[in-house]
Amino acid sequence: MSAENKQATTVAAAAAAEPTSAAVNMANLRGGIEYASQWELMWARFKKHKVAYWSMMFVAFLYFVAIFAEFLSPFNPEDPSSSTVYQPPQMVHFDGIKPYVKKYDLTRDPETLAPIYVEAEEKTYIKFFVKGFEYKLLGLIPTDMHLFGPDDPSHKIFLLGSDRLGRDMLSRVIYGARFTLSMGLIGVILSTFLGIILGGISGYYGGKTDWFIQRVVEFILSLPTIPIWLAMASAMPRNWPPHLVYISVTVIISLIGWTHLARVVRGKFLAMRGEVFVIAAKLDGCSEGRVIFRHMLPSMASHVIAAVTLAIPSMILAETTLSFLGLGLQPPAISWGVLLKDAQKISVISNAPWLFLPGLATVLAVLAMNFFGDGLRDAADPYSH
Structure with missing residues (x-):
């Protein structure tokens, strides 16, 4: 067999062994198909429901609050105070970037002896990651760290007011x-x-x-x-x-x-x-x-x-x-x-x-x-x- 025939035979064999471009494209097409599961389809439809999506986020936030209740609570919910009975909520103000609340002075109605709170000029600054009452985080880790609280431990802040025993309603x-x-x-x-x-x-x-x-x-x-x-x-x-x-x-x-x-x-x-x-x-x-x-x-x-x-x-x-x-x-x-x-x-x-x-x-x-x-x-x- 001549050299030219051998070369032609080799080229033909290589061409036969190599798949055509159409076959390659079909294989790539089949391999590139993505199938969505039932849960993926549900999630895609659910994300389009904006009210339900943000409601899910709010529900997740509520359960986060429930799990880390001790860390998020500024005070012990069972800590009473006779000087802060039915104290109204305190408005948060800002001194630059520092949040603070104004202290309330307690007075009494001379006839009914009902508590009357008058806002004073004294300020109580709010600090983040402060020490407070001791607890066990997730029931396991002893700590006294809280998300926020007053800068002076002797003061109290009532962002949502207090109850009949002077306990913090927010906590x-x-x-x-x-x-x-x-x-x-x-x-x-x-x-x-x-x-x-x-x-x-x-x-x-x-x-x-x-x-x-x-x-x-x-x-x-x-x-x-x-x-x-x-x-x-x-x-x-x-x-x-x-x-x-x-x-x-x-x-x-x-x-x-x-x-x-x-x-x-x-x-x-x-x-x-x-x-x-x-x-x-x-x-x-x-x-x-x-x-x-x-x-x-x-x-x-x-x-x-x-x-x-x-x-x-x-x-x-x-x-x-x-x-x-x-x-x-x-x-x-x-x-x-x-x-x-x-x-x-x-x-x-x-x-x-x-x-x-x-x-x-x-x-x-x-x-x-x-x-x-x-x-x-x-x-x-x-x-x-």
């Missing part, structure tokens, strides 16, 4: 967020567990099991909520410590709040148990537990998350209602409902309207969680536009 509202928000979250976790288990069993097996569980659900739904709360809370001994009362109230709220989620889960299971992927899993020899928890529940996880988010405000309102009526948490425990007990009298509200601030905190938290839940529900709906 008490911050501490109250821990009990109220955690109770709503823990109560929803317990009720979600009951709702998924009982609703899943009802929808998956059907028959007599479904009939019995649905009759229990209908019976609970037919009962008036507040009288049931009152009856169950009244059965708790009055000498129980605050942590036992906290656990008991959480369990009571959870036992009432699982029924709506159970109905939702039952309906989803009834619709899914005839789907192709469920039948294929059964034919493949999967156990009933694997079919339920590995195949059916993940398919409705987004709906469960949305339902849970919408249920937390109901739990918060339930705790606030029970504590406000004196049947939930009791002092020395601090929650927004306990703080609102001081605002039951019209005369107190007229003289110290800042005592109603825990109610405002409750309204803002419930609204933010409702907006957050609505956004999640819309994002989880595959048919929403």
Whole structure:
């Protein structure tokens, strides 16, 4: 074979071994396709819902406040002072970049002896990262560092006023967020567990099991909520410590709040148990537990998350209602409902309207969680536009 033929054969073999540009482009195209998961699609839809997005940020801020309540509180919420009873909120002023408040002088009405506060010219500067009362950060690390406080430890500042015992309302509202928000979250976790288990069993097996569980659900739904709360809370001994009362109230709220989620889960299971992927899993020899928890529940996880988010405000309102009526948490425990007990009298509200601030905190938290839940529900709906 001549040299020219050998060279031509070599070039042809190399060309045959090298893929064409069209094949390379097709391979790159196939490799470059990106597939979005269900959660990524939900997040993309959720971010377009601006009100829900910023509500989520506000809810995250509230739970941050609840977790780091000791660090964010300038004073001990149980520290009374007879010289600062019902002191009004102090306005923050600025001396250049230094924030300060003006001191109040306490006087008494000569006829009624009611406290009267007169703003003085003496200034109390506010410093950041100051030392105060000792506590354990996250329950583990002993420290006395606080986000802000007065530059003089002998002075006090009341940015949200004080209560009938001269205690700082800002510190008490911050501490109250821990009990109220955690109770709503823990109560929803317990009720979600009951709702998924009982609703899943009802929808998956059907028959007599479904009939019995649905009759229990209908019976609970037919009962008036507040009288049931009152009856169950009244059965708790009055000498129980605050942590036992906290656990008991959480369990009571959870036992009432699982029924709506159970109905939702039952309906989803009834619709899914005839789907192709469920039948294929059964034919493949999967156990009933694997079919339920590995195949059916993940398919409705987004709906469960949305339902849970919408249920937390109901739990918060339930705790606030029970504590406000004196049947939930009791002092020395601090929650927004306990703080609102001081605002039951019209005369107190007229003289110290800042005592109603825990109610405002409750309204803002419930609204933010409702907006957050609505956004999640819309994002989880595959048919929403």
